[in-house]
Amino acid sequence: MSGNKIGKMFNVTNFGSSHGKALGAVVDGCPANLEISDNDIQIELDKRRPGTSNITSSRQEKDKINILSGLFNGKTDGTPITAVVYNRDMDSSAYENLKNNPRPGHGDYTWKTKYDIYDYRGGGRGSGRTTIGHVIGGAIAKKLLNTMNIKVLSHVTQIGNIKAAKMEINEIEENIDLNTVRCADPCAAQRMEALILHLKESRESVGGIVETIISNVPAGLGEPVFNKLDSDIAHILMGIGSVKGVEIGIGFKAAELKGSQMNDGFYIDNNIIKTRTNNAGGILGGISTGMPIIIRMAVKPTPSISQIQKTVDLKTMKDTKIKIEGRHDPCICPRITTVAKASVSIIIADHLIRAGYIHPCKLK
Amino acid sequence: MSGNKIGKMFNVTNFGSSHGKALGAVVDGCPANLEISDNDIQIELDKRRPGTSNITSSRQEKDKINILSGLFNGKTDGTPITAVVYNRDMDSSAYENLKNNPRPGHGDYTWKTKYDIYDYRGGGRGSGRTTIGHVIGGAIAKKLLNTMNIKVLSHVTQIGNIKAAKMEINEIEENIDLNTVRCADPCAAQRMEALILHLKESRESVGGIVETIISNVPAGLGEPVFNKLDSDIAHILMGIGSVKGVEIGIGFKAAELKGSQMNDGFYIDNNIIKTRTNNAGGILGGISTGMPIIIRMAVKPTPSISQIQKTVDLKTMKDTKIKIEGRHDPCICPRITTVAKASVSIIIADHLIRAGYIHPCKLK
């Protein structure tokens, strides 16, 4: 394989699988002198882990963090930080009948085809549990971002056809954690919860849209022409399981606009260059403008639904049917907000070092 | 900077700027024994170059290819292929008044902020002309893809709010080059042309959507978790100037679907595993399924419009206004199809080698 590392200066190597011994990450390139505690990472893992509400998978995983290397007296010392989470509540029995019958909408078939040997238990390395590595990397990146007062938030703006109302950034921030769907609009949140529970009962799942906003990013991040900031953000987000689209700023709506509608005019505010509108989403020419960076991603409905579905038998090469058991989220959007936040934090941390905003070796 | 290379095994280093001496690319990692002629590249550059119709910029550039290295007796010999296009029809006069007044919607401001020194003439390295390097790389990649009968096509599906009708792949292929907008639906194409001309006259520009379809890709391309095929495709496409969104398969519509609607059930067709629907867009778990890969990108309206716009003066740090002269495309979508095609061809060529489908050193 060999596609398990991301980042150039600040980089994350992700490892592990759903029903293997452990999952985790090696975070390399983090400057020395950054305070990191177990809790800094645990707090983020807790937001990602399943079993915390009636709309998530019932798999019970404490996802307890174990830091194996990279810290000295509670601070980074410039060496690679390895952190591991052991799998505990594995129930592989539900997967035996999937061994040769790939689940529609899942990577079972493609993994099996590519490597011949495929750990089908819990989706193996294709499982959403591999995002534990993202969250570990993101939690460390967040500590770096904190030193520059950069804030990242991620919230659900749509589930099925229920859309949240538009809100100001600080309003969103205050409201995200008030409900289990992580939607800042309380009315929409209530309807989304109801929809998810209803679909769960009818053995269905549903998709949605997750928006991530990064505030206080300095102007100047991003390396044209192949490592533009939007390009690198799209790269990591499109790689999260279930994501089918990524857009920046006004995104796909740009297709319908005229130039005079799209362009964000500049003005001076207290000696700082700003734009009144932010259709660009904080990035021009691939480089951050200083305005908030706004990204949305489309999340497909969880493919694991316990209805009878059409599939094939890879041994006999004949058509067959399948009914998926196991424990699954009827809607992955709420939990994926944590992964989106972690992912863009990794990219921003990397670019802060690449652009000289954070010293590559040590913090003051 | 240092963000000018893409690809791991088959890789492209892009260089040059709009009003500098030349633009081009070094293509490294192409196996030996591939026949390449000047014409193979010229034919693609001709589709990208301006001045070819009344809806493109009137800048007259022949964009004549010069191959400086990497071929021996008309074939690749495994060494880096360098190809260069010299700039000819440069008119930098129109840019003098932009020196300190960044154009809204352009990278002028962010480039200047990042590097202090900025070649503002024609947008410098932020210009769309840098995609000449993409097209060179893509033309060579295309020759590799031909050896496996993989086909890439790129067409305009929407301009403003005019949408093309859905069509079969072979229909699209036959119709793309029949009009100047590169839209396969002749009725929509006619209306798109009219719209673009109308907006050009009213000193406006307009956005659109470009779809790229890759057929005959074998199952097994893509490296989870950070170099999934969709992830790497989104990476390069989001990096093309003016692109604000990328989606795979059903894309953003996935947000509204239920699992049973989204999942593409498998079936056997002549001993090959297929899906009847292709909501996934040919990629599952980040790995190609063998079904056509379908990607759409949102293209914003060209930011250069000759209306008076609000901007700032970077020297005096005061608000001011600007009127952009120069030669610009009222809609970049038709020309960007060639860039999209080239870009995904580079990614597919790279992954064919990474996945062992094409020998890394030599073709038979």
Added chain:
Amino acid sequence: MSGNKIGKMFNVTNFGSSHGKALGAVVDGCPANLEISDNDIQIELDKRRPGTSNITSSRQEKDKINILSGLFNGKTDGTPITAVVYNRDMDSSAYENLKNNPRPGHGDYTWKTKYDIYDYRGGGRGSGRTTIGHVIGGAIAKKLLNTMNIKVLSHVTQIGNIKAAKMEINEIEENIDLNTVRCADPCAAQRMEALILHLKESRESVGGIVETIISNVPAGLGEPVFNKLDSDIAHILMGIGSVKGVEIGIGFKAAELKGSQMNDGFYIDNNIIKTRTNNAGGILGGISTGMPIIIRMAVKPTPSISQIQKTVDLKTMKDTKIKIEGRHDPCICPRITTVAKASVSIIIADHLIRAGYIHPCKLK
């Protein structure tokens, strides 16, 4: 930092420190379907670990391997292999007085200068124990090399001024493990052992030369101009702690030769192209010839000697003296053979995949 990964297709990320919780490696890019057991790695770690004879450090570490990811039913499945060794017998007391007094010949001073925060206990990440990651990577690489019948051996050819006699490859192979110094010449070995023990008693250490021979490498490995096979081998070997020189084939003696003496004439043997002499050491133009690859590296005497040495106090910035306690090898050469072998195995495995000799995704 961010210099903890080596290899392009087959790559190793190394982590951990001498007195931290654990050391280990993530091995990515190993094709699926390779059988690997704990024992395959343990057997190599046992050759590297201290405390096994009277000429090595007395630190008692079992260095027991723990594979955390990457295997399914005893075989690789194409996902990253993470393996960890927990530190057990740490005695950090001997290092307290070194906190501000860098040891001559060690990296204490440079690490402290670069990162400010430095885990001085046992040399921290500068310790020889970090080569556990090399050995883990090398053990997995060895299994890949076995599939092509490629053999790597590493032996001591000189300690101080005692030189081993020249021997044939198969003779060397048979004799390496018959003594604690890993010198194939039994007479020299006896004298080397005596020398090391004598120097140990007189609070001294001694350097030496280690030779590594790789047999059965196919012609065609190596990527000019910056990833030549000798270049990549020198890269990894020069990075092993205490190595001060690397030479290929006849090495530094080439300086004294005339062209007619140096050149290895070609001849045909059973339809295979060979050379009677092998001054080139199996590599021409940076690409393997098919002849055995021969590399020697100069190993300096262990810097930790329990004599009084001149150093400085980093706090007071005044001259001072230091006496190093702790447990150290009087000569690192015997143990470093295992690290050299592992290191070149990683490079060869990587180049076998890069050159198309081993499929990047799966073994048959």
Added chain:
Amino acid sequence: MSGNKIGKMFNVTNFGSSHGKALGAVVDGCPANLEISDNDIQIELDKRRPGTSNITSSRQEKDKINILSGLFNGKTDGTPITAVVYNRDMDSSAYENLKNNPRPGHGDYTWKTKYDIYDYRGGGRGSGRTTIGHVIGGAIAKKLLNTMNIKVLSHVTQIGNIKAAKMEINEIEENIDLNTVRCADPCAAQRMEALILHLKESRESVGGIVETIISNVPAGLGEPVFNKLDSDIAHILMGIGSVKGVEIGIGFKAAELKGSQMNDGFYIDNNIIKTRTNNAGGILGGISTGMPIIIRMAVKPTPSISQIQKTVDLKTMKDTKIKIEGRHDPCICPRITTVAKASVSIIIADHLIRAGYIHPCKLK
């Protein structure tokens, strides 16, 4: 291939071949605001080019530099710098008879084996002329090093068995360019010149040793464990054609020393930490100490000698003989000093940015 790029932040992509249209490099990651003129590069190319004395090849190449991109008003602007040298005095006739008869000591055989298609004219891409790309990259790196007052010099210390006397750095600097062999010791230089001329007449060639010294490097460059400074230096130097060994500081002599002889004790000089001896060669634990970095490389005799040599016919697969015509250097050492200097300058420039000593985007 795909091994034509070196460097992480400051990087060089090398292209071209001996008898192709052109050779050159793309230098990416150079910060903006660095003044560079054609002459800065030309002056270094002139030291490398052949035909300048009676001990070099008689091929007459002006090697005139053409900068195609990356500069604006005489300064870098953060975009990739492409520079090209066109081949002029190509005489491919002498190579026709080598088409199927690989020259002993050359890469002809291995290149042909690896890629099937091989541009045998002048050694193709295996030619020493590819180091034009190194020299271009090195000339730009030198300008960066100048901003920190870092100096690099490279001189010949041995030809055959004639060895130069040991001299102080400033003495060496003053004397290097006083003779055609680039040996700072005038007596040795005279004998070396005589030896080379004598061997040239007798259709022979000879090897030697080239030493490179880097002064004023700040402490703190180098990234353990796989990108140590000595490791990265060895990597690039071992990749220069004809180099068979690289050593740092005391190098291979370390094998014979005891710890008390090898270790460089620290002391304080004007509040700066120094060592009185410099056996380490300016690098400890892979990180620069601030003392001069001293590297020697062993250069083999030029393999092209006009004597009859044993080779094989690749078509008939039978033994045969060969007599090489063409124009060759009887000793490559004098010209290779320029390449060594350029190569280490690239590595130091890269590490200065990686370690935060030079801003990655722009100079003040």
